[in-house]
Amino acid sequence: VSSDAQVLVPSPLGFTTHVANAGIKDTSDDFVVIASDVPAVAVGMFTKSRFAGPSVTLSQAHLADRSARAIGVISKNANVATGHEGIADAAELAEGIGKHLGAPTEEVVIASTGVIGVRYPEGAVHRAVTGIDLTPADFTAAARGIMTTDTTAKVVSRTVGGATLVGIAKGVGMIEPDMATLLTFVCTDAELDPDTADTIFRSVVERTFNCLSVDTDTSTSDTAVLLANGLAGPVGPEEFEQALFEVMRELTRACAIDGEGAETLIEVNVTGAADFTQARRVAKLVVNSPLVKTAVHGRDPNWGRVAMAVGKASEDERISPDHTRISFAGFEVYPDRLDAEALALVGKAMDAAEVDISVDLGVGAARATVWGCDLTDGYVRINADYTT
Amino acid sequence: VSSDAQVLVPSPLGFTTHVANAGIKDTSDDFVVIASDVPAVAVGMFTKSRFAGPSVTLSQAHLADRSARAIGVISKNANVATGHEGIADAAELAEGIGKHLGAPTEEVVIASTGVIGVRYPEGAVHRAVTGIDLTPADFTAAARGIMTTDTTAKVVSRTVGGATLVGIAKGVGMIEPDMATLLTFVCTDAELDPDTADTIFRSVVERTFNCLSVDTDTSTSDTAVLLANGLAGPVGPEEFEQALFEVMRELTRACAIDGEGAETLIEVNVTGAADFTQARRVAKLVVNSPLVKTAVHGRDPNWGRVAMAVGKASEDERISPDHTRISFAGFEVYPDRLDAEALALVGKAMDAAEVDISVDLGVGAARATVWGCDLTDGYVRINADYTT
Numbered sequence: 001v002s003s004d005a006q007v008l009v010p011s012p013l014g015f016t017t018h019v020a021n022a023g024i025k026d027t028s029d030d031f032v033v034i035a036s037d038v039p040a041v042a043v044g045m046f047t048k049s050r051f052a053g054p055s056v057t058l059s060q061a062h063l064a065d066r067s068a069r070a071i072g073v074i075s076k077n078a079n080v081a082t083g084h085e086g087i088a089d090a091a092e093l094a095e096g097i098g099k100h101l102g103a104p105t106e107e108v109v110i111a112s113t114g115v116i117g118v119r120y121p122e123g124a125v126h127r128a129v130t131g132i133d134l135t136p137a138d139f140t141a142a143a144r145g146i147m148t149t150d151t152t153a154k155v156v157s158r159t160v161g162g163a164t165l166v167g168i169a170k171g172v173g174m175i176e177p178d179m180a181t182l183l184t185f186v187c188t189d190a191e192l193d194p195d196t197a198d199t200i201f202r203s204v205v206e207r208t209f210n211c212l213s214v215d216t217d218t219s220t221s222d223t224a225v226l227l228a229n230g231l232a233g234p235v236g237p238e239e240f241e242q243a244l245f246e247v248m249r250e251l252t253r254a255c256a257i258d259g260e261g262a263e264t265l266i267e268v269n270v271t272g273a274a275d276f277t278q279a280r281r282v283a284k285l286v287v288n289s290p291l292v293k294t295a296v297h298g299r300d301p302n303w304g305r306v307a308m309a310v311g312k313a314s315e316d317e318r319i320s321p322d323h324t325r326i327s328f329a330g331f332e333v334y335p336d337r338l339d340a341e342a343l344a345l346v347g348k349a350m351d352a353a354e355v356d357i358s359v360d361l362g363v364g365a366a367r368a369t370v371w372g373c374d375l376t377d378g379y380v381r382i383n384a385d386y387t388t
Numbered sequence: 389v390s391s392d393a394q395v396l397v398p399s400p401l402g403f404t405t406h407v408a409n410a411g412i413k414d415t416s417d418d419f420v421v422i423a424s425d426v427p428a429v430a431v432g433m434f435t436k437s438r439f440a441g442p443s444v445t446l447s448q449a450h451l452a453d454r455s456a457r458a459i460g461v462i463s464k465n466a467n468v469a470t471g472h473e474g475i476a477d478a479a480e481l482a483e484g485i486g487k488h489l490g491a492p493t494e495e496v497v498i499a500s501t502g503v504i505g506v507r508y509p510e511g512a513v514h515r516a517v518t519g520i521d522l523t524p525a526d527f528t529a530a531a532r533g534i535m536t537t538d539t540t541a542k543v544v545s546r547t548v549g550g551a552t553l554v555g556i557a558k559g560v561g562m563i564e565p566d567m568a569t570l571l572t573f574v575c576t577d578a579e580l581d582p583d584t585a586d587t588i589f590r591s592v593v594e595r596t597f598n599c600l601s602v603d604t605d606t607s608t609s610d611t612a613v614l615l616a617n618g619l620a621g622p623v624g625p626e627e628f629e630q631a632l633f634e635v636m637r638e639l640t641r642a643c644a645i646d647g648e649g650a651e652t653l654i655e656v657n658v659t660g661a662a663d664f665t666q667a668r669r670v671a672k673l674v675v676n677s678p679l680v681k682t683a684v685h686g687r688d689p690n691w692g693r694v695a696m697a698v699g700k701a702s703e704d705e706r707i708s709p710d711h712t713r714i715s716f717a718g719f720e721v722y723p724d725r726l727d728a729e730a731l732a733l734v735g736k737a738m739d740a741a742e743v744d745i746s747v748d749l750g751v752g753a754a755r756a757t758v759w760g761c762d763l764t765d766g767y768v769r770i771n772a773d774y775t776t
Contacts, residue, residue, distance in 0.1 A: 051695045051696060080695070083725075216677075217677050217678060218702075290771070297768065297772040304468070304506075307468070308562065309605070311435075311440070312605070314437060321469055375772075379768075383683070384682045384685040
């Protein structure tokens with residue numbers, strides 16, 4: 001993951017970007033266009049929120065044919081719960097980008113992220129689209145342009161066969177994806193048929209962004225889109241899926257590390273589960289527990305809180321204290337309870353940038369990994385002081 | 389609610405208490421027995437945690453006949469995930485109290501609350517039960533004796549007809565009851581048949597303690613018990629239910645006010661719902677959202693976060709931004725979005741010990757009220773610094 005705007009990452013063929021300030025909130029970059037020279041296979045996953053904004057509903061419609069030319073993003077304002085004016089703003093944005101490209105509006109996907117319930121400033125969308133000037137792709141600048149409260153730009157790239165993938169992401173709060181994600185866009189020059197692209201993308205999102213939780217809150221704007229323009233020719237689906245998984249796992253971890261106020265990345269591995277669904281459910285209960293998150297913050301191997309969190313899967317009668325095992329930072333702490341001296345050593349091992357918690361349910365062979373972060377005074381301060 | 393140990397509350401006939409230190413953690417009171425002179429109708433509700441401790445499983449069995457003579461509570465240690473020794477400790481506690489009363493062990497309900505995964509100190513249960521000395525009931529002392537991180541003793545009483553009810557409760561963290569509660573015990577001299585007592589108790593818990601959430605974590609020890617010894621004769625079921633509701637609502641609010649680190653009580657009212665289940669589900673999504681909780685802490689009428697939280701009911705297609713209304717502190721802020729000046733006035737109205745958030749779903753006539761508290765630096769500090 002690069003967090004330095006000067007670092008150049010390998011770029012797939014045939015993509016251009018435009019990164020600018022449209023005066024949404026301040027003078028920082030807040031408008032990003034990523035365009036493909038040719039129509040690309042395009043698949044997406046979106047928030048399931050009942051308050052999803054017009055950017056989401058418009059993009060869902062535009063991706064129905066699994067084809068797109070460009071993605072347009074406005075950051076620092078979500079354009080959510082902004083009534084008919086907000087719907088018109090979203091339409092104007094997609095239309096303006098399409099016009100600039102000489103492409104149908106339906107070939108443009110848009111996304112918006114930031115404050116909810118406030119319209120874009122008067123004239124901002126018009127200024128943004130009339131100023132579009134696409135240049136050779138700079139995904140690091142694009143990653144920076146979509147940031148809100150993020151402190152680092154998140155961009156990851158990989159090559160697979162003759163093709164290149166590059167992914168960017170933003171999102172550090174209001175994060176509990178459920179069959180969706182925050183904002184993340186992956187561009188590749190690999191050639192994939194639409195069905196394969198869709199199947200692979202959903203499978204990978206399921207194991208990466210849908211395994212991330214910062215604070216249990218779900219954004220109204222979550223959007224994940226893959227553009228594959230095919231200019232580098234075909235790539236084996238398995239190799240492509242592995243490369244995409246690596247890109248999106250790195251982005252997921254980068255979002256957890258940059259979680260609002262976070263000082264510690266928490267990785268929870270649940271093993272011995274009956275299936276992936278059970279494993280991920282239990283892992284999310286652990287990573288989402290405020291008492292587990294504060295225990296990690298305090299470097300306390302408080303496995304009682306992990307047991308409590310596992311116990312919240314109340315209707316799942318397969319789970320029992322009799323065959324559950326719990327580890328902190330690689331040290332098993334339950335069922336064989338350690339003495340105070342040994343626990344203190346585990347606490348010392350937790351004094352790291354990443355703390356791993358493992359739970360073995362002892363009921364099967366399935367597993368899941370999820371990522372989150374500790375709960376800190378910083379999270380409270382950021383979100384109590386952030387004003388509408 | 390009384391938070392002063394010197395205040396005497398009206399007591400029902402025929403109850404005695406014993407409050408003492410059994411050396412569980414420090415020298416504060418940690419052992420409480422509440423006994424009825426005669427066998428009482430007894431009903432209870434318990435945590436559904438898969439890691440429920442032996443106090444819970446033993447008490448569930450002892451309440452199968454809906455009759456009990458006494459409740460015994462050890463605080464400062466939950467006796468959860470303590471293996472066979474913990475099961476033996478729970479049995480010894482119930483047996484010792486029964487022996488003292490000359491009652492069968494099955495007539496004794498027990499509860500325990502505090503740290504998870506650590507055995508009671510060697511000999512503590514024996515010392516506790518051999519020292520029992522029942523005296524005329526002092527429910528305020530009992531309320532104090534069951535406290536853990538609580539800062540106030542929670543005791544409420546009401547009279548109904550010729551009968552008296554008194555309830556005590558503890559619990560300020562790890563609170564998200566689900567058909568259960570923290571620790572709360574209500575004693576009355578009203579005469580109720582077991583079926584009526586059970587029906588009324590479940591209905592009232594459903595609308596009070598099951599509408600409370602401090603931090604979304606569910607205790608392994610949650611126990612709610614009603615003892616009705618009948619010494620004051622029969623009471624109309626409707627009057628009794630209303631009085632019980634008032635007692636338990638006050639206790640619920642007292643727990644929210646005393647939530648770990650809490651500075652503000654949050655009451656969320658959801659109206660216009662299709663049914664109570666939908667109303668409570670949405671209300672819980674709002675009161676549990678860390679972003680709503682931090683907004684309240686920051687006195688920010690950030691209704692966008694409330695909209696986000698309502699939107700998390702993703703599978704409920706009856707919910708729509710088109711017919712949802714949101715108010716803070718009595719001021720409607722959505723769908724008619726206020727300007728900055730008006731919002732600032734709403735922010736000023738939120739500068740109070742209690743902030744009310746209302747959501748009208750516009751789909752029906754049902755409603756629910758839930759209680760919670762703001763998320764503060766204090767919550768983080770209490771739980772990051774609390775060591776195993």
